[in-house]
Amino acid sequence: MTPDQLSGLSDTLFSTSVGLYSLATVAFCAQLAFGRRPARERALVTAGGGAAELPPESPADPGALPEDAPSVRRWGRVAMLLATVGALTHAGVLVTRGMATDRLPWGNMYEFATAVVLVAVVAFLVLALRSPGLRHLGLFVLAPVVVSMVAIGLFLYVEGGPLVAALRSSWLAVHVSTAILGFGVFFVSGIASVLYLVRSRYEARGGDPSSSRLVARMPSAATLDRVAHRTAVFGFPIWTFAVIAGAIWAESAWGRFWGWDPKETWAFIAWVVYAAYLHARTTAGWRGRPAAWVNVVGLAVMVFNLLYVNMVSTGLHSYGGVN
Amino acid sequence: MSTVAPPRPAAAPPPSSPARPSAVRRLGGFLLRQWRRLTAMRTAIVLLFLLALAAIPGSLLPQRSLSQANVQQYFADHPTLAPVLDDLFLFDVFSSPWFAAVYLLLFVSLIGCVLPRALEHARALRTPPPPAPRRLTRLPDSARLDTTLPAGAALDAVEEELRVRRYRVVRRERGGVAELSAEKGLLKETGNLVFHLALVALLLGLAGGKLWGYEGSILVTEGDRFCNSFQQYDTYSAGALVDSGDLSPVCVGLEDFRAEYEENLTAASFTADITYGAPGEEGSPEVIGVNDPLRVDGDRVYVTGHGFSPRFTVTLPDGRTFADVSAPFLPVEQSTMSSEGALKLPDLGAGSDDQLALQGFFAPTGLVQDDILTSIDPRPLAPQVAVVAFQGYLGLDSGLPQSVYSLDQSQIERGRLTEVARGNLSVGESLDLPDGTTVTFDGYSEFAALQFSHDPGQVWVLGAAIAVLAGLLGMLLLRRERVFARADTDPATGGTVLDVGALTRGSGDGAPRFAALTDDLRAVLASRDPARADRAPSGSASSTGGTSA
């Protein structure tokens, strides 16, 4: 195939994956709507003891949640399948882009943002495959994913092209890949914290489990908090590494390893906010909702860094290619 | 799985008794309280937040460290607001006293928090795990197993299982009841300490680099060279402890500069052939480029940009010629390399009012439409200049600094410098001035923007950053687990009741591992059950005993 055909294919795959994600969102919605109650999160509300009596939640447990009717399980499986196929086509978007331009497919904001969303979807799929109870999160992850993808397609789209000289470095692979990974994982973490905030208020009000509202069908606040923390713990070293790799690259490309360029500044701010989140999570008086808010602020900072700093401010990082 | 963090000893000893508070005591008490407040985790979170907040204006307002020109522009655009912001150091956020105050407080807090922990950890590494808590069922994970084995043998089985899992195990006896404490994962705490202390090292490395480092930038035309001294640089910045006599004695020459482009005119690579060596020496040949600086003994030479210097020949009416006069024109648009600059010739004629200046626009590949010259290609395929010639007084010796890249606009406004001719020139073409002077466009030379940097802190910072990462991985990925067991005789059955409890700190869920442990224990206990011994004789009753750490 010629580069032009590959680019065209990449764009088609983009639309296809948006379509598949939308269908998956609908299926996840159906799973929630037809479910009577979310599976009660076993082994979670047991901080006080007695956990050992309950069967541990393990990957071997095939998600046969006792309270889910077969039709619900079927919807859940269809949704997972659609999301997985969507993720594969999504990966295809980047692969064909990379082949068309003969370089790593994260040289501009369109490609970067597309890759971040892919990481978020994959992170969710991995979580949901390991603990089937988390499939109930599907709607809340995939709906923002669809919105982000549409926004990326509408506002960030650029034709594939070669990279400017400063980006031609093996550090592009190291720095940008890890930044994408970290961002995608933080994305899932942030969503979990938002849901935690919603759900914990519902639980604090005595949460009526037979309620037909969506909150009633979310995983428990404790689970959401744990998902948020675990993903942040996973993302933080990756982000730390991405920042260090960026500094190493900046040293060879720009003649200083740190110069408080707007992008660097916001990467630093995000790092500090996530450090604050990890602290808050273990500090009396900050656990629970305050900590979750810190995590949400962290995600806001990441998104701001992607959008504002690339599109509005000017700095050495303005390779975004969006004008 | 514990949503409640395991109990941790309070960071500080209990408050001392305030019997007869003298003034000194009271002051001491006050200071101690403030110190404890500063080193509390809560304060750390607030300070982290403050640090994040403090960095924000540094990204939203123009910063002198990034671009003097943008700051000047801001002053021009906001003449009343800018001085106020400037008084608050908002154009130098990252070197401002209040930014420093936040991070210094944070680091004092960090040291105050981490050093005691480090001492405690050093002690913990040498002391056996603590005694079992009274009520094992209170622990996040706990289980009760019944066995007919005697208490000692039951604990032997637990100890074996734990040693296989690489726990440190201690056996104790309290009130006639045998108990066991086991622990693993002390490296997690080591990771935490390494991480936090490495942050301090990183800050020190940064500070050292700031104090003893310097950098200078200069435009060098092909064939020229410069030596490392502050007088030579177009712009430089140096740390407070840099003595200008201490600069590395080296000179750098630019032999050749090459820019390569893709078909769609994206810049593909910039390469400069330079010579590098002590003054008076030939210098050794080196090739540097974007992403590929020269690094020698802590000094580094970078290519940070490039451009063109158009060359002219000026012939005066009396026949005197000045050949090959040129000045660097700065690129205003990277994609086409259209450039602007000024060539000032103060020493042509007799008087100071006979000075000549050319203000111009250079197009590497020019296209003239309606008399307007634009550049359509960054490569010098058809170079052209648009020049405006001025004659009069340039004001160079007026004492006020002026840019080498543009004319002093105020001289023009005052009428001291007047426009005498303008035109678009291709190579070889001339512009005739009214007084008979001719200006001929001869071609161009290429220049490179080079930067010479010296940062003695850099290696430290890199080392500290690697330690930060290593500590972080240890702290976040490892788990510290404690397991306690107590074996008591059950008066009712005559058998043994084995209580086991576990405490996990760190990532993940302790429950599955604890369940696996108790499953294995059940199996082992059952296999050693004397009641079934005749059916399945267990090999050895107990091989590992005693109390060791």
Ligand code: HEM
């Ligand atoms: C530059 C500032 C700091 C950064 C970036 C930072 C970062 C971190 C990170 C990422 C963690 C891991 C949290 C986790 O295990 O989930 C952590 C843990 C910890 N930090 Fe900091 N920290 C900083 C300053 C401080 C200060 C000032 C203190 C003391 C007042 C402190 C005390 C601790 C403690 C005690 C832990 C362990 C928490 C636990 O294991 O439960 N840190 N820190």
